[in-house]
Structures are given as structure tokens and as C-alpha cells.
Amino acid sequence: MEKKEISQAVITRLPRYYRYLGELLENSIERISSNELSKRMQVTASQIRQDLNNFGGFGQQGYGYNVKYLHTEIGKILGLDDKHNLIIIGAGNLGQALANYTSFERIGFVIKGLFDINPKLNGITVRGIPVKRMDEMQNFIKEHSIDMAILTIPKERAIEVATMLVDFGIKGIWNFAHTDLNVPDDVVVENVHLSESLMRLSYNLKQEENKNNVK
Amino acid sequence: MEKKEISQAVITRLPRYYRYLGELLENSIERISSNELSKRMQVTASQIRQDLNNFGGFGQQGYGYNVKYLHTEIGKILGLDDKHNLIIIGAGNLGQALANYTSFERIGFVIKGLFDINPKLNGITVRGIPVKRMDEMQNFIKEHSIDMAILTIPKERAIEVATMLVDFGIKGIWNFAHTDLNVPDDVVVENVHLSESLMRLSYNLKQEENKNNVK
Numbered sequence: 107m108e109k110k111e112i113s114q115a116v117i118t119r120l121p122r123y124y125r126y127l128g129e130l131l132e133n134s135i136e137r138i139s140s141n142e143l144s145k146r147m148q149v150t151a152s153q154i155r156q157d158l159n160n161f162g163g164f165g166q167q168g169y170g171y172n173v174k175y176l177h178t179e180i181g182k183i184l185g186l187d188d189k190h191n192l193i194i195i196g197a198g199n200l201g202q203a204l205a206n207y208t209s210f211e212r213i214g215f216v217i218k219g220l221f222d223i224n225p226k227l228n229g230i231t232v233r234g235i236p237v238k239r240m241d242e243m244q245n246f247i248k249e250h251s252i253d254m255a256i257l258t259i260p261k262e263r264a265i266e267v268a269t270m271l272v273d274f275g276i277k278g279i280w281n282f283a284h285t286d287l288n289v290p291d292d293v294v295v296e297n298v299h300l301s302e303s304l305m306r307l308s309y310n311l312k313q314e315e316n317k318n319n320v321k
Numbered sequence: 322m323e324k325k326e327i328s329q330a331v332i333t334r335l336p337r338y339y340r341y342l343g344e345l346l347e348n349s350i351e352r353i354s355s356n357e358l359s360k361r362m363q364v365t366a367s368q369i370r371q372d373l374n375n376f377g378g379f380g381q382q383g384y385g386y387n388v389k390y391l392h393t394e395i396g397k398i399l400g401l402d403d404k405h406n407l408i409i410i411g412a413g414n415l416g417q418a419l420a421n422y423t424s425f426e427r428i429g430f431v432i433k434g435l436f437d438i439n440p441k442l443n444g445i446t447v448r449g450i451p452v453k454r455m456d457e458m459q460n461f462i463k464e465h466s467i468d469m470a471i472l473t474i475p476k477e478r479a480i481e482v483a484t485m486l487v488d489f490g491i492k493g494i495w496n497f498a499h500t501d502l503n504v505p506d507d508v509v510v511e512n513v514h515l516s517e518s519l520m521r522l523s524y525n526l527k528q529e530e531n532k533n534n535v536k
Contacts, residue, residue: 117521117524117525118517118521120520120524121514121516121517121520121521122514122517124520125499125514125516125517148501183524184520184523184524184527185523185524185526185527186520186523188523188527190523190526198418198421199414199415199417199418199421200414200415200418202414202418203413203414203415203417203418204515206413206414207515209499209516210516210519213516213519213520213523214523215519215523253526254522254526277526277529277530278522278523278525278526280518280519280522284340284424286363292529292532292533294522294525294526294529296518296519296521296522296525298513298515298518299336299337299340300419300422300513301336301340301424301425301428302333302336302337302340303495303511303513304425304428304430304495304511305335305336305339305399305401305428306332306333306336306511307469307493307495307509307511308399308400308401308403308405308428308429308430308493309332309335309398309399309400310332310493310509310511311400311405311468311469311492311493311509312399312400312403314492314507314509315492317507318507
């Protein structure tokens with residue numbers, strides 16, 4: 107099943123299913139029809155069925171979906187049953203904000219250390235997580251079996267640091283720096299380009315204004 | 322031109338063009354062929370031509386693109402020639418990190434105020450931007466012609482606060498709360514769901530591991 111290539115559009119929707127199912131679980135809802143799920147998520151029921159059929163279905167005619175089972179299975183598909191140890195490079199406001207999120211840990215992503223070039227930050231802790239010097243990174247990665255890194259540094263240094271991380275064995279980078287990284291094919295990068303998100307908002311806002319001007 | 326419906330996929334790529342063109346400008350590059358742009362951006366040249374043709378082209382056979390002109394025109398399409406006044410609701414680490422970004426201002430998004438329920442934060446400033454009480458919000462929005470808000474509060478209060486913002490006249494919300502908002506059709510929401518981004522990274526990392534296990 108894992109070997110089938112799933113489109114990135116489906117993969118983008120899976121975490122949203124996971125979130126909604128998690129909320130249903132919190133509200134002790136044990137089963138749900140695709141129609142009901144469709145109404146809550148504002149996705150068509152056929153889209154839901156089609157997405158989940160990529161992974162073998164999970165639904166049962168006349169019964170709907172077992173919420174807990176589906177939540178667990180989607181979690182497995184997303185790899186949330188694996189545990190990852192992470193470091194954050196850049197202990198500024200954004201790095202500290204991310205270190206403070208406990209929700210990442212609940213889905214298997216444990217932040218073990220922060221790194222920063224600013225000597226003033228060296229030695230402080232964020233939610234018990236130590237801020238280290240950059241030259242301590244290589245050993246830290248080995249000692250704590252780190253396989254993922256979060257980049258929250260300015261774009262000027264991001265490409266260089268990413269190359270270093272790859273050399274140290276990092277397999278996945280969550281990149282908040284405003285640039286594209288240049289890493290080998292077997293290293294996974296997920297970009298969060300905030301300015302680009304803001305520009306999409308700007309575009310859609312302008313479209314909405316134009317609509318109103320036409321009226 | 323504005324009335325033509327452009328797909329969200331194209332709109333998602335436009336900010337990236339804008340960023341690359343901005344970098345070319347910084348390096349004093351005046352014109353570029355679609356082939357050269359294609360190589361840098363790792364997008365096919367035909368994709369670039371097709372995307373830009375949505376807005377009437379801009380290229381010239383045998384000359385390529387005038388970088389400054391194209392950068393300016395894409396900026397206009399994205400609405401970056403408009404100015405927006407913003408507030409941030411939630412002055413925690415993430416809210417403060419966003420308030421500290423000066424790059425948003427350069428594309429027309431000026432953060433005028435932060436708001437937080439925590440009385441300890443009331444009265445402090447972040448890069449000169451004051452943190453205010455929630456009950457000061459309505460007047461502040463009117464006085465400073467605020468049309469956009471950034472939500473960096475926990476999901477539990479996000480829906481309620483979004484409804485309030487809409488009542489106060491906000492037209493666009495950049496939502497970092499881990500929930501979907503329920504707003505009228507003429508209010509634009511752009512979501513940054515960090516956990517979902519992390520789950521996509523997790524999924525792609527797992528696929529990569531599976532590939533290596535098969536080898």
C-alpha cells in the first residue's frame with residue numbers, strides 16, 4: 107500500500123481529516139458518515155470517499171466511519187506513530203514560539219534543543235529545552251538521535267546551514283527561512299514561506315474588493 | 322483582466338515568482354529568459370509562460386522578461402501596491418515574532434497594534450508597536466483604519482474572536498489558530514496551520530524511509 111504514489115493534494119488534505127477526527131474523538135463521537143463529515147469539513151462527501159479510498163477505504167456501507175480507527179489509521183499513514191527528535195536552528199521569537207508548542211510532541215515530534223549564533227541566548231532554556239552554540243550542533247545531533255531540523259534563521263544563512271545539517275545526517279527540514287533550500291533528493295523539505303502566504307491573502311482580498319467595486 | 326478567475330494553484334506560484342524576481346533585482350539583473358528563470362526556480366519554462374499568460378504575458382520573443390517591469394506587475398496583481406493596516410491578536414511568542422518582521426511592511430502590510438488578554442503584556446511595545454487590551458480593539462480598528470487581522474491565539478477562542486473582528490469591519494484574517502474559522506463569504510481567510518505542515522513533512526519523510534528500506 108505504501109508504494110503507491112499519492113498526490114500531494116491528497117496529502118495536503120490528510121492532516122485536516124486527522125484534525126477533524128481528533129476533534130470528534132475529543133467530543134466522544136464514535137462514528138460518523140461521510141455526509142456528516144463532509145458538512146463539518148466543507149468538503150464534498152465524494153471527495154472524502156475518494157481521498158480515503160487511496161488508502162483502502164476504511165468506511166462501511168450504512169455505518170460510516172469508525173472515528174477512532176480512522177484517526178489512528180490516518181495517523182499511521184502520516185507517520186505520526188514514528189517518533190522524531192528535532193532541533194531548532196534560530197532561537198529568536200519564532201524559534202521560541204515553535205519550541206513552546208506542546209502539540210507537536212503529541213504527534214511524535216520532540217524538540218530536544220535550540221541553536222543560535224547569538225551568545226546572549228546561549229545557556230537559556232525554553233520550556234526546559236536548552237539553547238546551544240552552533241558549534242555544539244554536530245555532537246548534539248549524534249547524541250540525541252536527531253533526524254529533523256526546524257530552520258528559523260534569516261535567508262542569508264539558511265542555505266549554508268541546511269547544507270551543514272544534511273552533512274550531519276538530518277533527513278527532514280521544516281524551513282521557515284524565506285528562501286528555497288538546495289538539498290539532496292533524499293532529504294525532505296517542507297517550506298513555510300510566510301510572506302507568500304500573506305501575498306495570497308493580499309491577492310484574495312483585492313479580488314474581493316474588486317467584486318464589491320463592480321456591484 | 323481582474324475579472325478573469327485565476328486558479329489558486331497559479332496564485333500560489335505568483336508570490337514565488339515575485340520573490341525570485343526581487344532577488345534578481347537585488348543582484349542588478351535587468352532581464353531574464355523564461356529558460357533561465359525556469360532553471361533557477363526549478364519550474365518548467367512552459368509553466369512559467371503559461372502562468373504569466375494568465376495576466377497577459379509580459380514576455381517578449383527573443384528578449385525575455387524585463388525583471389523590474391515583471392516584478393512590479395506581479396506585485397500589482399498580488400495587490401502589493403495597496404497598503405493595509407493590520408493588528409495582531411495574541412501577543413505571545415508567535416505574535417511578537419510576526420510583529421518583528423519588517424519584510425511585511427515592505428510589501429504594504431503595516432502592523433499597527435497587538436492585542437492580548439494577558440494583562441502583564443498590556444503596555445509593552447514590540448518594535449515600537451503597542452500591546453493593547455482586547456476591549457480597546459474596536460476603537461483602535463476604527464481610529465487606525467485597520468482592515469486586516471492576524472490571529473495567533475489558541476483555537477479555543479479563535480472562532481469567537483474572528484466573529485468579533487468581522488463585526489468590527491475586518492476584511493481579511495491571517496489565521497494561525499489551529500482551527501477553521503467560520504466567517505462570511507466576503508471576508509478572506511488565509512490559514513497557516515503549522516501542525517498540518519509538520520504532518521506533510523512527516524508523511525514525506527516516511528515515504529523516503531520506505532524507499533530506502535526497499536533498496
